[in-house]
Each structure stands twice: as structure tokens, then as C-alpha cells.
Amino acid sequence: MPAIDADLHQMESALAGLFARYADCLLAQILQSTACNATHSIEQRAAKWMIAAAERSGPERVPLTHDQLGMLLGVGRSYASRVVQKFKAARLVETRPKAFFCQECRGLQAKACLCDTVSKRHFDEVPLPIPPWAHGSVTSLPEAKEAFAEAWARAGLTSDDIAGWQQIQDTASMR
Numbered sequence: 633m634p635a636i637d638a639d640l641h642q643m644e645s646a647l648a649g650l651f652a653r654y655a656d657c658l659l660a661q662i663l664q665s666t667a668c669n670a671t672h673s674i675e676q677r678a679a680k681w682m683i684a685a686a687e688r689s690g691p692e693r694v695p696l697t698h699d700q701l702g703m704l705l706g707v708g709r710s711y712a713s714r715v716v717q718k719f720k721a722a723r724l725v726e727t728r729p730k731a732f733f734c735q736e737c738r739g740l741q742a743k744a745c746l747c748d749t750v751s752k753r754h755f756d757e758v759p760l761p762i763p764p765w766a767h768g769s770v771t772s773l774p775e776a777k778e779a780f781a782e783a784w785a786r787a788g789l790t791s792d793d794i795a796g797w798q799q800i801q802d803t804a805s806m807r
């Protein structure tokens with residue numbers, strides 16, 4: 633088999649592994665979320681979503697409105713606002729226009745259920761598809777990303793293709 637075919641075959645199988653991991657993690661997250669909606673209080677779920685948002689945007693300005701929080705929780709805006717006001721009274725958050733500031737993230741975390749932690753633990757348990765050409769030199773997700781990006785660039789893929797892949801991987805890994 634010519635070398636270029638072998639390289640493409642390796643990339644194809646690594647990519648298939650990546651999508652399989654994404655599907656596995658997404659399904660686990662959906663199942664955990666279903667159980668969460670059925671068993672945990674609105675306050676616990678609100679804290680969980682607010683912490684998850686703060687982890688992605690940073691605690692200084694978390695762009696999550698009361699409307700959006702209500703949609704995530706399956707309740708109306710006024711109900712979501714009451715929960716936020718409760719967290720605000722406890723000095724866990726401060727509200728900002730169309731956002732909040734996570735004043736005491738640890739305290740907010742303590743109010744949250746553990747569903748996000750359970751999902752993250754699952755992500756850690758699903759093996760990362762290490763590109764075959766990078767075995768032994770890749771031990772973390774950022775290193776795997778870099779190895780994939782370099783190989784894809786060598787194969788002539790555009791930065792948009794690579795960005796699209798990284799977005800998928802970020803969603804799958806929730807990091």
C-alpha cells in the first residue's frame with residue numbers, strides 16, 4: 633500500500649474513533665440529564681447549569697440570562713429569576729445585564745447536584761482515540777488535538793476543517 637494511502641487509512645480510523653467517542657459521551661450526557669431532570673431539584677439543576685456555564689466563559693461575566701436558564705430547567709423565566717435571587721441573597725452570584733458574575737463559585741458548586749461530575753468522569757473513562765502515528769508521544773487531550781491538527785494540515789485540510797473537528801472534540805470532552 634502506498635504511504636499516502638496508509639496515512640489516510642490511519643487518519644480515517646482515528647477519526648472514526650473520535651466520532652465513536654463523541655457519540656458515547658453525548659449519549660451518556662443525555663441519559664444523565666434525563667435522570668437529573670427526574671430526580672434533582674430546580675435549585676440543584678440551576679446551580680449545575682450556572683457552574684457549567686461559568687466553567688466555559690470564566691466566572692467574571694457568565695452570559696446566561698434568566699430566560700435561557702429557565703429554558704434549560706424547563707421552567708418559566710420568573711421561576712428561574714426566583715432561584716437566581718436566592719443565590720444572589722446568599723452572595724453566591726451577582727447579576728449583570730444579560731449575565732451573572734459567579735461571586736462564590738465553590739458555594740454555588742455546593743448547591744449543585746453531582747450530575748456534571750458524573751458525566752465528566754464518564755468522559756475520562758472513555759479512551760481517547762490517540763492517532764496511531766502519535767502513540768507514545770500523546771498523553772493528554774491537548775496533545776492529541778495538536779497531533780491531529782498537524783496531520784490534517786499535512787493532508788491539506790483547511791483551518792476551518794480543523795476548527796470544526798476541534799469544536800466537535802471540545803463538545804465531546806466538555807473541557
Ligand SMILES: [Zn+2]
Pocket residue numbers: 667668669672676677680745746747748
Ligand atoms: Zn442532577
